[in-house]
Amino acid sequence: MSDRSAARAAVATVSTPDAGAIRHDALRTLEGAASRAELRIAVTAVLGKRSPLALAHRQLGSLDADARKEAGRVLAEVRAELEEVAERRGSELAAAERAAELEADRLDLTEVIPASVADRPVRGHHHPVSATRRSLEDVFVGMGFTVAEGPEIETDWYNFGALNMPPAHPARGMWDTFYLELGEPESTVLRTHTSPVQIHLLEEALASGGLPIHAVMPGRCYRRDTPDARHLATFHQIEGLVVDRAVTFADLAGTIETFTTAYFGSDIHARLRPAYFPFTEPSAEFEITCTLCRGAGCRTCSQTGWIELGGCGMVDPAVFDAVGIDNEEWQGFAFGFGIDRCVQMRHQIADMRLLTENDIRFARQF
Numbered sequence: 211m212s213d214r215s216a217a218r219a220a221v222a223t224v225s226t227p228d229a230g231a232i233r234h235d236a237l238r239t240l241e242g243a244a245s246r247a248e249l250r251i252a253v254t255a256v257l258g259k260r261s262p263l264a265l266a267h268r269q270l271g272s273l274d275a276d277a278r279k280e281a282g283r284v285l286a287e288v289r290a291e292l293e294e295v296a297e298r299r300g301s302e303l304a305a306a307e308r309a310a311e312l313e314a315d316r317l318d319l320t321e322v323i324p325a326s327v328a329d330r331p332v333r334g335h336h337h338p339v340s341a342t343r344r345s346l347e348d349v350f351v352g353m354g355f356t357v358a359e360g361p362e363i364e365t366d367w368y369n370f371g372a373l374n375m376p377p378a379h380p381a382r383g384m385w386d387t388f389y390l391e392l393g394e395p396e397s398t399v400l401r402t403h404t405s406p407v408q409i410h411l412l413e414e415a416l417a418s419g420g421l422p423i424h425a426v427m428p429g430r431c432y433r434r435d436t437p438d439a440r441h442l443a444t445f446h447q448i449e450g451l452v453v454d455r456a457v458t459f460a461d462l463a464g465t466i467e468t469f470t471t472a473y474f475g476s477d478i479h480a481r482l483r484p485a486y487f488p489f490t491e492p493s494a495e496f497e498i499t500c501t502l503c504r505g506a507g508c509r510t511c512s513q514t515g516w517i518e519l520g521g522c523g524m525v526d527p528a529v530f531d532a533v534g535i536d537n538e539e540w541q542g543f544a545f546g547f548g549i550d551r552c553v554q555m556r557h558q559i560a561d562m563r564l565l566t567e568n569d570i571r572f573a574r575q576f
């Protein structure tokens with residue numbers, strides 16, 4: 211054998227692609243991947259540019275035409291098979307990882323803690339928003355108020371019109387409103403505040419001789435707002451309405467002061483700031499010291515040290531007129547504030563959105 215033919219024979223030996231061995235090793239590598247991350251590495255190792263398969267492909271050139279054709283066909287078959295296996299393995303691993311995730315997050319709803327572990331089985335409790343709604347009701351009932359409720363779906367008249375906002379009144383823009391596709395366009399809304407319940411109460415009082423009124427009205431409200439640390443699109447308010455003879459702004463201020471101290475404690479200060487609402491005159495916004503920073507300024511209170519809880523004021527005579535109550539004989543004050551804000555401030559929750567995420571680990575802390 212000449213030197214040249216010996217060299218050619220040697221090349222031919224090393225480069226004869228042993229498709230069987232390549233296939234066997236590659237399958238083992240793919241099947242051995244225990245996670246999708248490992249599979250990605252395995253796929254590169256067996257199908258990538260530097261894989262034995264790719265190498266064998268590059269060496270086809272040293273074979274004669276017939277052998278090259280045959281070996282090429284075999285290598286292509288191996289590649290197709292490996293690709294299929296890799297894909298199947300990928301879906302298997304994805305399913306297994308998803309199952310493991312679900313298992314890790316699973317709540318055992320049948321779990322009973324034996325008496326030896328706990329004196330009594332663990333019971334659920336109210337969501338902090340419901341619990342707060344109840345304690346706010348208690349505070350006001352203690353002050354002589356009754357509790358009333360109204361519908362969450364309102365006509366334009368209850369949500370705006372009767373509250374001294376005739377159609378196209380610019381103040382309507384203060385509330386980003388969800389409209390229902392019901393009746394005339396924009397005639398039916400998801401209430402943007404609990405103030406329309408004032409109107410229902412005034413109408414009832416007028417029909418049944420129910421004046422004077424001392425009532426609070428808690429409930430859910432809706433606004434087309436982007437949720438952030440202090441806002442939710444679905445939230446809760448508690449409305450207050452007092453209608454009597456000779457009611458003054460001092461009564462309103464005293465009521466708010468009493469409520470704040472009863473609910474937040476005497477070290478939290480409240481302040482009233484002049485504001486505008488179409489259904490009260492004069493009107494004010496009331497704010498309390500931010501409980502997260504104690505007034506120093508933080509992200510939750512936008513560095514102001516104060517958190518706005520709600521609005522209030524003396525009932526505008528136009529509201530009495532809208533339902534036909536004599537505004538010479540009767541005066542009133544009203545207020546409305548956010549229950550979710552109260553929860554947030556009472557429990558120092560930096561982001562209000564936590565209240566709606568329904569994470570049991572959050573809810574358990576209350």
Ligand code: PHE
Binds near residue numbers: 404487490520545547
């Ligand atoms: N309804 C007002 C609001 O949601 C608050 C408010 C209630 C103001 C009662 C004055 C009187 O913004």
